Amino acid sequence: MPELPDVETFRRYLGSTALHKTVEAVLALDEDLLEDVDGRTARRILTGVSLDEARRHGKRLFVCIGDRGWLVLHFGMTGELAYYRDGEPPAHTRLLLAVDDGYHLAFTNQRKFGSVSMADDVESYVARHDLGPDALEMEWPEFREALEGRRGAVKSTLMDQSILAGVGNVYADETCFQAHVRPDTKLRRLDTDRRRSVYRVMRRVLTTAIDRQADPDALPRTWLIGHRHEGDACPRCGGSVARTEVGGRSTYYCPDCQPAE
DNA sequence: ACGGATGTTATTAA
DNA sequence: ATTAATAACATCCG
Numbered sequence: 001m002p003e004l005p006d007v008e009t010f011r012r013y014l015g016s017t018a019l020h021k022t023v024e025a026v027l028a029l030d031e032d033l034l035e036d037v038d039g040r041t042a043r044r045i046l047t048g049v050s051l052d053e054a055r056r057h058g059k060r061l062f063v064c065i066g067d068r069g070w071l072v073l074h075f076g077m078t079g080e081l082a083y084y085r086d087g088e089p090p091a092h093t094r095l096l097l098a099v100d101d102g103y104h105l106a107f108t109n110q111r112k113f114g115s116v117s118m119a120d121d122v123e124s125y126v127a128r129h130d131l132g133p134d135a136l137e138m139e140w141p142e143f144r145e146a147l148e149g150r151r152g153a154v155k156s157t158l159m160d161q162s163i164l165a166g167v168g169n170v171y172a173d174e175t176c177f178q179a180h181v182r183p184d185t186k187l188r189r190l191d192t193d194r195r196r197s198v199y200r201v202m203r204r205v206l207t208t209a210i211d212r213q214a215d216p217d218a219l220p221r222t223w224l225i226g227h228r229h230e231g232d233a234c235p236r237c238g239g240s241v242a243r244t245e246v247g248g249r250s251t252y253y254c255p256d257c258q259p260a261e
Numbered sequence: 262a263c264g265g266a267t268g269t270t271a272t273t274a275a
Numbered sequence: 276a277t278t279a280a281t282a283a284c285a286t287c288c289g
Contacts, residue, residue, distance in 0.1 A: 002267070003267065003268090006267085059268075059269095074268080074269085075268080076267095076269080077266065077268045077269095078266090078268085078286085078287085110286065110287065111266085111284095111285055111286045111287070112286070113268045113269075113284075113286090114268075115269090149277090150278080150279095151278070152278075152279055153279095156279080156280090161268095168267055169266095170267050228267095247279085248280070248281065248282085249267090264289095265289095266287090266288085269283105270282100270283085270284090271281105271283085271284105273279100273282095274280070274281090275279075275280090
């Protein structure tokens with residue numbers, strides 16, 4: 001689930017909940033997900049901090065903790081945030097912060113593909129993890145240059161976090177669908193106009209998804225999302241959705257709306 | 262019961 | 276040297 005629009009939704013959620021609160025205690029910390037620091041250090045760093053600012057780069061959420069740097073949350077395939085007052089923590093809570101209004105902020109991660117880490121600043125984290133520019137921060141010329149010389153499939157390139165950060169499997173398929181490009185099309189087969197079309201569609205897909213809070217039920221019915229099953233009716237032409245693999249990932253597309261090059 | 266699953270990364274291949 | 280493809284990671288769901 002958590003691709004750029006989902007993480008942006010988490011960022012805004014954090015902004016209306018725990019942001020500007022003070023962490024009174026770290027109630028749980030799953031060290032399996034911790035990177036860069038050990039558990040004892042992380043607890044010490046986080047206790048007593050105020051959550052000053054929330055930023056996003058690609059699929060990562062950065063929370064500024066004053067002069068102690070940044071808390072970095074990576075959601076992996078199954079991460080979520082939950083803010084609640086009473087009761088048990090949600091299932092698979094990996095980090096649980098008690099804040100000074102009596103609420104709790106839980107970071108859950110069912111499949112442990114996510115991570116919790118600390119960074120001195122956003123830029124150093126981004127560099128250390130070899131992340132490209134955020135997909136929504138890229139202007140067309142930067143996007144065009146980033147794709148220059150690429151030979152792989154258009155979908156694989158969109159998903160390559162070192163080229164641009166934020167697009168995952170689902171939104172890569174959605175972008176290809178709305179751009180009428182088959183996901184396995186080699187980039188060298190796309191001229192500048194087609195690349196610009198992919199760029200514009202990608203932006204529209206991501207911003208629209210953010211507007212709908214990345215809620216699959218709130219996304220337009222004309223989108224491929226919600227029809228990610230072989231044989232589903234294409235929401236555009238009524239044809240049959242096909243499944244294949246591109247770069248080892250499940251890929252859905254409409255053979256009629258996305259003709260082979 | 263087994264195959265898949267929206268993530269990244271290390272390794273291998275080209 | 277770059278770039279691309281593959282396997283592996285942990286766990287749950289259908």
